[in-house]
Amino acid sequence: xxxxxxxxxxxxxxxxxxxxxxxxxxxxxxxxxxxxxxxxxxxxxxxxxxxxxxxxxxxxxxxxxxxxxxxxxxxxxxxxxxxxxxxxxxxxxxxxxxxxxxxxxxxxxxxxxxxxxxxxxxxxxxxxxxxxxxxxxxxxxxxxxxxxxxxxxxxxxxxxxxxxxxxxxxxxxxxxxxxxxxxxxxxxxxxxxxxxxxxxxxxxxxxxxxxxxxxxxxxxxxxxxxxxxxxxxxxxxx
Numbered sequence: 001x002x003x004x005x006x007x008x009x010x011x012x013x014x015x016x017x018x019x020x021x022x023x024x025x026x027x028x029x030x031x032x033x034x035x036x037x038x039x040x041x042x043x044x045x046x047x048x049x050x051x052x053x054x055x056x057x058x059x060x061x062x063x064x065x066x067x068x069x070x071x072x073x074x075x076x077x078x079x080x081x082x083x084x085x086x087x088x089x090x091x092x093x094x095x096x097x098x099x100x101x102x103x104x105x106x107x108x109x110x111x112x113x114x115x116x117x118x119x120x121x122x123x124x125x126x127x128x129x130x131x132x133x134x135x136x137x138x139x140x141x142x143x144x145x146x147x148x149x150x151x152x153x154x155x156x157x158x159x160x161x162x163x164x165x166x167x168x169x170x171x172x173x174x175x176x177x178x179x180x181x182x183x184x185x186x187x188x189x190x191x192x193x194x195x196x197x198x199x200x201x202x203x204x205x206x207x208x209x210x211x212x213x214x215x216x217x218x219x220x221x222x223x224x225x226x227x228x229x230x231x232x233x234x235x236x237x238x
Contacts, residue, residue: 018134
């Protein structure tokens with residue numbers, strides 16, 4: 001499976017695993033089961049209402065459209081209103097994303113949907129298999145891909161608050177740390193606050209000091225919090 005590195009608007013690099021061909025096939029199978037259930041419900045309902053619905057000119061046309069249109073627009077409507085997922089994708093824990101990590105626009109979803117007319121079966125399988133970003137033709141045209149929802153960075157990791165405009169830096173060397181380092185430090189601090197793991201806190205503090213050559217008498221927790229605040233100020237200050 002391909003590994004995708006996506007740069008977020010907050011300058012944090014997220015690593016995703018592209019959904020495998022197997023994941024996407026299973027998601028489609030689940031969606032097809034929904035189609036089958038829809039057909040079954042439709043036919044049972046039609047049986048209850050009776051065949052007289054076909055006696056008018058408009059009857060057969062209306063009934064046929066009512067049966068086909070939900071299936072025809074299923075993928076498009078699901079992805080627009082279910083945040084890049086269909087029921088099958090939810091079950092397989094995969095979703096559609098733009099290559100820059102943002103949520104696709106309606107136009108991107110529409111482009112993916114249009115290409116489904118010819119982007120099926122063997123063509124789609126070959127395109128996904130040979131493309132190192134897990135894209136079928138519709139994805140390539142829309143600038144999207146399908147990824148597994150196993151993002152090691154949570155939304156909480158990405159949330160940073162701007163520091164006060166009069167904030168005074170304690171450790172300018174915080175700029176030497178990468179955004180990935182900062183995400184890790186936030187996770188360490190949160191873990192310490194939950195579990196009191198002092199060894200992990202100490203190791204993180206020692207690692208930061210070795211990278212930045214900082215010497216301080218602050219305790220490890222205060223030091224790491226200061227580093228996080230300083231880095232946030234450096235990254236968000238205008």
